[in-house]
Amino acid sequence: MHTQRTAVAALALCALAACGTEKGSPGSSTPAEPDVPLTGTGWTVDSVSAGGTVRKAPEGAGIAFEKGRLNGSSGCNHFSAPVTVKDDTVTVGAATSTLIGCPKNLQSYETALRKTLTGKLSVHLSGGKLTLRTAKGDSVTLTRKPAERPAPLVGTAWKVDALTDGASVSTLPRGTAGTARLTFAKDGSVHGNLGCNRVTGMAKVTDSTITFGPLTTTRMMCKASVMTLERHLLKAVHGPVHYGIQHRTLTLTAHDGTGIRATA
Numbered sequence: 001m002h003t004q005r006t007a008v009a010a011l012a013l014c015a016l017a018a019c020g021t022e023k024g025s026p027g028s029s030t031p032a033e034p035d036v037p038l039t040g041t042g043w044t045v046d047s048v049s050a051g052g053t054v055r056k057a058p059e060g061a062g063i064a065f066e067k068g069r070l071n072g073s074s075g076c077n078h079f080s081a082p083v084t085v086k087d088d089t090v091t092v093g094a095a096t097s098t099l100i101g102c103p104k105n106l107q108s109y110e111t112a113l114r115k116t117l118t119g120k121l122s123v124h125l126s127g128g129k130l131t132l133r134t135a136k137g138d139s140v141t142l143t144r145k146p147a148e149r150p151a152p153l154v155g156t157a158w159k160v161d162a163l164t165d166g167a168s169v170s171t172l173p174r175g176t177a178g179t180a181r182l183t184f185a186k187d188g189s190v191h192g193n194l195g196c197n198r199v200t201g202m203a204k205v206t207d208s209t210i211t212f213g214p215l216t217t218t219r220m221m222c223k224a225s226v227m228t229l230e231r232h233l234l235k236a237v238h239g240p241v242h243y244g245i246q247h248r249t250l251t252l253t254a255h256d257g258t259g260i261r262a263t264a
Helices: 104-116 224-236
Strands: 008-010 041-050 053-056 062-066 069-073 078-086 089-092 119-126 129-133 139-144 157-165 168-170 180-184 189-194 198-206 209-217 239-246 249-253 258-263
Touching (some): 053 104, 104 139, 157 249, 180 224, 189 224
Antiparallel strands (some): 008 168, 041 053, 041 062, 041 139, 078 089, 119 129, 157 258, 180 189, 198 209, 209 239, 239 249, 249 258
16 A cells, blocks of 8 residues: 655755766776766666665666756655765765655665665766765666656646745645646646646746636535645645746746646
């Protein structure tokens, strides 16, 4: 049975800047500095080596570096954490994660990934392969994904997967995951589901702003957790809001800093 708990982590918006050339000779313990900027790059997790055991990553496991944040998927749960890069070191802070009950064969891998992918990690980069290594020698090995265009705002079904408040991100209320969606149409309309009630209206897009016109919703009474989600969403799609798209992730942010995150 799938369960989900709310977790909140402060996400510091730090600039990522890592560029250099490999140093050290073969067999040297000196790590290689990143020779490409990490901001905006996506990586598929190949394996995790922890405690002397190598665990192959499941399909769908990957991470992406986006403006001071590390976003990723273990192949079961999604997670996000603040991250900084300096010289040949990546520092990953406390993570926000969904807490879905995963199949037993994935649990040990996910636990190893989350324990390894935290704190100060040395960077070893060669071609399209990236290795992040702890001081104890545990490591995560990754392969760079081909560059992909951001998902288009219009015509994409955006599934709401997190609530935001300033630099903080929290998972959705218990029992509401996958229920809220928004789709922007070419004619300037927007429609979707708030978790229980349907919503329709108009949305004018200009530069990085979406101005929502009067919205119409159905009036069904829903359980308390869903109504909490709906109130947050209605606030996030009221009047002019700032929007941004990073790869397949959409953020909507109101003037007071509250908003939502959605995935294509």
